[in-house]
Amino acid sequence: MILSRACEYAVQALIYATSQRPERFLAVRDVALATRIPMAYLSKIIQRLVARGLLSSRKGPRGGVRLARLAGAIKVLDIVEAIDGLGFLNRCVIGHPRCSETHPCPLHDAWGPLRDEIQGLLARRSLGDLVRELRGRGLPGRRS
Amino acid sequence: MILSRACEYAVQALIYATSQRPERFLAVRDVALATRIPMAYLSKIIQRLVARGLLSSRKGPRGGVRLARLAGAIKVLDIVEAIDGLGFLNRCVIGHPRCSETHPCPLHDAWGPLRDEIQGLLARRSLGDLVRELRGRGLPGRRS
DNA sequence: GAAATAACGGACAACGGAGTCCATTATCTT
DNA sequence: AAGATAATGGACTCCGTTGTCCGTTATTTC
Numbered sequence: 001m002i003l004s005r006a007c008e009y010a011v012q013a014l015i016y017a018t019s020q021r022p023e024r025f026l027a028v029r030d031v032a033l034a035t036r037i038p039m040a041y042l043s044k045i046i047q048r049l050v051a052r053g054l055l056s057s058r059k060g061p062r063g064g065v066r067l068a069r070l071a072g073a074i075k076v077l078d079i080v081e082a083i084d085g086l087g088f089l090n091r092c093v094i095g096h097p098r099c100s101e102t103h104p105c106p107l108h109d110a111w112g113p114l115r116d117e118i119q120g121l122l123a124r125r126s127l128g129d130l131v132r133e134l135r136g137r138g139l140p141g142r143r144s
Numbered sequence: 145m146i147l148s149r150a151c152e153y154a155v156q157a158l159i160y161a162t163s164q165r166p167e168r169f170l171a172v173r174d175v176a177l178a179t180r181i182p183m184a185y186l187s188k189i190i191q192r193l194v195a196r197g198l199l200s201s202r203k204g205p206r207g208g209v210r211l212a213r214l215a216g217a218i219k220v221l222d223i224v225e226a227i228d229g230l231g232f233l234n235r236c237v238i239g240h241p242r243c244s245e246t247h248p249c250p251l252h253d254a255w256g257p258l259r260d261e262i263q264g265l266l267a268r269r270s271l272g273d274l275v276r277e278l279r280g281r282g283l284p285g286r287r288s
Numbered sequence: 289g290a291a292a293t294a295a296c297g298g299a300c301a302a303c304g305g306a307g308t309c310c311a312t313t314a315t316c317t318t
Numbered sequence: 319a320a321g322a323t324a325a326t327g328g329a330c331t332c333c334g335t336t337g338t339c340c341g342t343t344a345t346t347t348c
Contacts, residue, residue, distance in 0.1 A: 001232055002146055005336070008239030015238075015250065027294065036241070041337050047296070060345030061293040076251070088145055094159075095152030097180070104281075106159065106274035107220070110265055114258070121254055130250035137248075149306065171324065185307045191326065204315025205323045289348100296343070303336075313326070318319100 002118075007083040009037045010045050014054070014079060018071045018127045019134065025057075025064035045083065052082040071128035080122060089119050146262075151227040153181045154189050158198070158223060162215045162271045163278065169201075169208035189227065196226035215272035224266060233263050 003011075012035050017026055028046055032039035046065055049055045056068040067074065080086070092099035092108070099105040147155075156179050161170055172190055176183035190209055193199045200212040211218065224230070236243035236252070243249040 001235060002237060003239070005239060011238045012240065038337060040339075057295060059295045059343070061347065063294050063345070091145060093146065094155040095147070095149060096156065106277040107269065110269070114261055114265065117258055117261070121258065125251065125254070133250040182307060184309070201325060203313070203325045205317065207315070207324050301338070308331070316323075
């Protein structure tokens with residue numbers, strides 16, 4: 001598993017938040033119901049997204065959470081960084097403790113470009129892109 | 145982390161076994177010392193590699209483990225399959241429960257080729273390749 | 289101001305991966 | 319045959335992730 005389950009949940013929840021009118025505050029409970037993510041756990045994850053500045057929140061009736069920035073300004077990599085951190089992009093594939101550019105493991109050279117592609121993909125795609133992809137499924141002219 | 149720690153250990157241990165004279169039986173204890181992997185844990189991992197037919201073992205004095213096939217016939221993907229299974233190659237990146245070709249998640253199309261590249265890399269490289277890479281470092285004519 | 293609402297935050301339970309310990313079994317050496 | 323050696327397999331601990339529960343705090347509505 002490349003991303004933690006919590007991180008997968010975060011992406012799913014943020015996609016849902018983006019797909020609704022981003023102006024409005026959504027109750028965590030509603031996000032949990034819509035995405036079928038365990039509500040109390042999602043609550044923790046969302047707390048973290050709020051702390052990291054991806055979501056803003058409001059307490060009390062008619063409160064909830066909403067995107068803190070425009071959907072186009074939140075990259076998938078931002079979400080991953082907020083939940084999992086970016087360590088998995090630097091870590092040696094076979095866990096060799098001394099793996100580096102000067103002391104590469106036997107998979108290092110072949111893995112490097114792949115790792116860069118993964119990072120690039122996550123860094124390019126924004127929440128806005130993902131929701132547009134969801135809506136425009138099957139239409140010509142998509143980027144990938 | 146893309147591979148489990150146990151799987152990383154397995155690759156490291158098998159690389160070491162390949163780098164020694166593959167005819168001889170190596171004591172798990174020696175492999176653990178050379179690779180700095182916790183010995184009792186490595187013992188469990190190696191048991192699994194024996195059960196899966198990647199290593200063969202012999203008990204008693206002068207016993208130990210050695211490659212069950214030629215180093216060129218053991219692909220990195222075989223090791224991953226033996227320890228972690230191949231589930232991570234099928235699993236949706238963002239954990240969407242209904243993600244498939246007909247019901248793709250918004251990252252599905254972009255992720256597919258990347259997943260294939262990862263699988264391809266692991267399926268192409270054998271233990272023999274890795275050890276050759278280790279030995280021939282810096283020489284011209286390497287493949288990657 | 290009171291009641292309802294919804295995020296916040298801490299404590300805890302459940303689960304699996306990582307790692308240890310030890311008794312057993314098979315094999316080699318003398 | 320006896321003792322030493324090394325893998326095998328079971329039970330166990332430790333810890334981070336996943337997930338739950340509940341009281342507190344802030345805010346809105348009436």
